[in-house]
Amino acid sequence: MIDVELNDEGQFLSSEQLQLVKDVLNHAAQEVSLSQQSEVSVTFTTEEDIHELNREHRGIDRPTDVLSFALNDETSDFDPTFHEELGLPNLLGDIVISVPHVERQAADYGHSFERELAFLVVHGFLHLLGYDHMNEEEEKQMFTKQEEILQSYGLGRSES
Known part of the structure; x- marks a missing residue:
């Protein structure tokens, strides 16, 4: 199970679409066998705001479709076992x-x-879990996993 905090201050999405986000994330967590209670936040924003975030955090001066900010990647001092020992959710990002x-x-x-x-x-x-697509092998692994998750949820390429 994954706790999902949704931030849609611009009211871009319907309640059904917001529920879809929660459902898809919980399904994805099951598909990757995420055993620990975890938490993730999802923010829906404008092209201008994501452009600013992309420039500020990645040094890329253009808008993008999605950004992920992992709290427990290999470059941080975050210790996920600390939360587990206290019975708190693993804060993914x-x-x-x-x-x-x-x-x-x-x-x-x-x-x-x-x-x-x-x-x-x-x-x-998947980026929050450490997947990436910086080279061909990583990309194949990540995109295959994405499609498997979407397909098993019922939103594969031919089912949309």
Whole structure:
């Protein structure tokens, strides 16, 4: 089980779409056998805001579709066993999604807004777990896992 904090101050998404995000994240957590109670936040934002975050945190001066900020990556001093010993959830980190990108990419790829939203949520979630796509091998592993999760949830490429 994963606790999901949703931040949609711009009221971009419907209550059904927000529930989809929670459901997809819980499904993804099961699919990757996340055994520990965990927590993640997901923020939905504008293209301008994600552009600023991308520039500030990654040094890339353009908007992007999704950003992930892991709290327990190998470069941090975070100790997930500390939370487990205290009975607290494992704080995975934050996912930030540009809603205009969801809309545009759904149209570009010819599938539903919900499928693209779920794709970006799973993509961000896998980054929080340490998956990456910096080289061909990593990309294949990550994208295969993404598609497996979406397919088993019912939002595979042919099901949207």
